[in-house]
Amino acid sequence: MHLSPGSPGVTRIFLDYLGGLARQAQSLYILGDLFEAWIGDDDDDSFHQKIIAALNAASAAGISIHIQRGNRDFLLGSRFAAASATKLLPDPFLLSLPEKKFVLSHGDALCTDDKEYQSFRLQVRSPTWQTAFLARPLAERRALATQLRQQSTQYKQQKDSTLMDLNRQTTDDFIRQHGHATFIHGHTHQPATHHHLVDNIPVERWVLADWQEDRGEILGWDGISLQRQALI
Ligand code: LP5
Numbered sequence: 539m540h541l542s543p544g545s546p547g548v549t550r551i552f553l554d555y556l557g558g559l560a561r562q563a564q565s566l567y568i569l570g571d572l573f574e575a576w577i578g579d580d581d582d583d584s585f586h587q588k589i590i591a592a593l594n595a596a597s598a599a600g601i602s603i604h605i606q607r608g609n610r611d612f613l614l615g616s617r618f619a620a621a622s623a624t625k626l627l628p629d630p631f632l633l634s635l636p637e638k639k640f641v642l643s644h645g646d647a648l649c650t651d652d653k654e655y656q657s658f659r660l661q662v663r664s665p666t667w668q669t670a671f672l673a674r675p676l677a678e679r680r681a682l683a684t685q686l687r688q689q690s691t692q693y694k695q696q697k698d699s700t701l702m703d704l705n706r707q708t709t710d711d712f713i714r715q716h717g718h719a720t721f722i723h724g725h726t727h728q729p730a731t732h733h734h735l736v737d738n739i740p741v742e743r744w745v746l747a748d749w750q751e752d753r754g755e756i757l758g759w760d761g762i763s764l765q766r767q768a769l770i
């Protein structure tokens with residue numbers, strides 16, 4: 539979703555969903571990049587507080603909400619989880635339902651052709667880097683995040699789109715390591731259902747859509763099949 543005050547349409551669709559259709563679900567899984575940029579759980583930004591309150595209300599209404607960290611909000615922590623009454627999930631996460639097994643991930647870790655991103659990722663996911671970053675004043679962190687977002691947009695213009703996609707071999711290995719479970723991820727903004735054949739076992743890989751100002755999309759599981767469902 540990449541929620542931010544800069545995308546009011548996406549925010550409205552998400553809040554409408556949380557207050558409406560989502561209430562029919564037992565569980566909700568958000569696979570990273572819920573926020574455009576997360577600079578730490580101590581952020582007092584009113585927009586973020588509004589989203590936290592909406593998650594909290596949905597949770598109080600009985601939905602079990604699980605959130606993975608994406609590359610935009612890898613700093614989500616326990617204070618956020620407590621305030622929003624959500625559960626932070628590891629990435630990857632194996633979701634074993636009675637009818638089917640799914641493996642859930644943001645997806646960025648499998649984009650192994652993008653070496654520059656992977657070395658950046660390694661750096662910012664290290665506890666040492668995170669402790670040092672979180673010790674800086676909020677205003678400074680906010681400015682760094684804005685700067686990094688601009689840089690990332692520029693970097694991406696110079697990168698080939700296949701380089702930024704999941705690496706096929708890495709993905710097949712990942713599927714193998716997770717017992718050939720149906721794989722669901724986001725990050726690439728290239729919604730599709732891919733068919734992998736790993737060890738002669740057919741495995742589906744569902745790529746989530748990114749949300750636009752006038753259209754969102756969720757993936758629903760009813761115990762029998764997965765369906766893409768548009769939200770407006
Ligand atoms: O996010 P998106 O879609 O633009 O691109 C991603 C990869 N980029 C990122 C960076 C995020 O956008 C930044 C989010 C900031 C959130 C706040 C966190 C706390 C702030 C930290 C401040 C230091 O994830 C992009 C991938 C793309 O996905 C596709 O997979 O290609 O990767 C990059 O752009 C990384 C560059 O290739 C390499 C970066 C070199 C690091 C530069 C050092 C800058 C030091 C920081 C100074 C501001």
Ligand code: MN
Nearest residue numbers: 571608609725
């Ligand atoms: Mn992402």
